[in-house]
Amino acid sequence: MNTPATTESPKIPARESDILEKPAPYVSGVKQSMNVHPLFQPFRLKSLTLKNRIVMAPMTRSFSPDGVPTLQVADYYARRVQGEVGLILSEGTVVNRPASSYNANIPHFYGEKSLLGWKAVIDKVHAAGGVMAPQLWHVGIVAPDASSWLPPAPFEGPSGYVTPGKMGGVAMTERDIAKTIEAFAQAAASATVLGFNAVEIHGAHGYLIDQFFWHPTNQRTDGYGGNTLVERSRFAVELIRAVRKAVGPDFPICLRISQWKLQDYAAKLAATPQEMEAWLTPMAEAGVDIFHCSQRRFWDPEFDGSDLNFAGWAKKLTGKTTITVGSVGLSGDFIAGFQGETATPRSLDELFRRFDRGDFDLVAVGRPLLADPAWARKIHDGRTAELHNFSKEALATLS
Ligand SMILES: Cc1cc2nc3c(=O)[nH]c(=O)nc-3n(C[C@H](O)[C@H](O)[C@H](O)COP(=O)(O)O)c2cc1C
Numbered sequence: 001m002n003t004p005a006t007t008e009s010p011k012i013p014a015r016e017s018d019i020l021e022k023p024a025p026y027v028s029g030v031k032q033s034m035n036v037h038p039l040f041q042p043f044r045l046k047s048l049t050l051k052n053r054i055v056m057a058p059m060t061r062s063f064s065p066d067g068v069p070t071l072q073v074a075d076y077y078a079r080r081v082q083g084e085v086g087l088i089l090s091e092g093t094v095v096n097r098p099a100s101s102y103n104a105n106i107p108h109f110y111g112e113k114s115l116l117g118w119k120a121v122i123d124k125v126h127a128a129g130g131v132m133a134p135q136l137w138h139v140g141i142v143a144p145d146a147s148s149w150l151p152p153a154p155f156e157g158p159s160g161y162v163t164p165g166k167m168g169g170v171a172m173t174e175r176d177i178a179k180t181i182e183a184f185a186q187a188a189a190s191a192t193v194l195g196f197n198a199v200e201i202h203g204a205h206g207y208l209i210d211q212f213f214w215h216p217t218n219q220r221t222d223g224y225g226g227n228t229l230v231e232r233s234r235f236a237v238e239l240i241r242a243v244r245k246a247v248g249p250d251f252p253i254c255l256r257i258s259q260w261k262l263q264d265y266a267a268k269l270a271a272t273p274q275e276m277e278a279w280l281t282p283m284a285e286a287g288v289d290i291f292h293c294s295q296r297r298f299w300d301p302e303f304d305g306s307d308l309n310f311a312g313w314a315k316k317l318t319g320k321t322t323i324t325v326g327s328v329g330l331s332g333d334f335i336a337g338f339q340g341e342t343a344t345p346r347s348l349d350e351l352f353r354r355f356d357r358g359d360f361d362l363v364a365v366g367r368p369l370l371a372d373p374a375w376a377r378k379i380h381d382g383r384t385a386e387l388h389n390f391s392k393e394a395l396a397t398l399s
Pocket of ligand 1: 057061091325
């Protein structure tokens with residue numbers, strides 16, 4: 001587990017694994033009044049078949065020394081399969097660029113040793129009857145990690161900004177961009193060779209791809225920048241096309257996106273449904289099968305005048321499969337909790353209401369699965385009295 005980076009700037013992004021804030025005031029206590037079964041129906045898309053709709057959200061754990069996943073990492077994921085998770089998304093695993101990572105213990109998705117480590121992971125997950133996709137990641141420009149580990153080259157991003165107005169790395173050349181796209185495509189090809197069932201591209205939370213989407217961090221004046229979100233999406237679109245070419249037509253590609261950023265929780269890339277449609281459509285056409293729509297609280301409406309959340313809008317606008325995520329089954333959001341805030345189990349009724357309405361196809365769950373590998377099975381069996389609280393102690397081990 002990473003500890004928060006110490007920095008003079010309050011706006012420097014914390015990690016996904018160490019951010020803090022007050023929890024959302026929300027009803028706690030589990031009341032399971034609706035039928036859980038629709039969530040436990042199988043799901044099929046291209047070559048992917050899932051036994052149910054529950055997805056393990058990608059969660060950085062930093063337990064892979066020198067970027068090599070260990071057998072403990074394999075066992076950790078296999079336990080979630082045994083606990084009835086339909087699709088495992090790996091923690092963010094970095095592509096082959098000199099500065100794609102901020103911590104020595106974040107797994108790589110390149111290099112012989114790391115790929116052998118991943119082979120052991122996917123083999124264990126398959127042996128347990130599971131299905132898994134790696135989350136391919138480049139962190140872009142971030143604040144140096146509290147571990148004081150630094151990559152062998154400066155952090156790289158669209159314009160050098162780590163947060164609006166503050167430099168923290170170098171602006172990528174067109175050659176850097178081409179090499180980065182190639183690195184994602186190569187990692188995706190490796191996922192197919194190793195036997196993974198799909199890939200997820202991390203395009204969210206203010207990391208590299210999102211730094212291109214976001215105007216304050218993308219001030220480029222070449223063809224990868226521009227005043228519109230559509231123009232700033234060129235990097236993502238080219239990257240998705242390259243990944244599609246690398247994996248072939250039948251292998252599902254998931255793209256994780258968010259409006260919010262670690263640099264600014266209130267940021268909105270798309271301010272209206274029209275802007276969202278203009279943003280997502282070219283990426284769907286480039287090869288995205290699944291939009292993984294990251295929110296901190298899945299029940300937050302995306303735009304005024306409708307209670308549809310991000311995943312609901314993405315599905316309505318593109319017709320693609322969507323995953324919702326954010327505080328499913330817990331009282332406080334994931335930004336809370338890392339300085340001792342305990343989240344308690346809470347009702348899934350609102351989730352089921354939206355699911356039954358057809359707003360989204362899959363549901364990703366993060367912290368509940370860290371606290372308890374058997375979370376999905378307990379939901380399936382209605383054993384709600386046995387659900388665990390989430391507290392930050394769950395981050396300390398790979399249990
Ligand atoms: C410890 C931790 C690490 C995370 N690391 C990642 C990551 O590597 N990639 C990513 O896209 N999201 C990451 N997230 C965000 C989660 O995938 C998820 O969106 C978030 O925890 C909200 O879901 P929850 O409320 O069910 O926990 C992380 C969250 C936690 C708690």
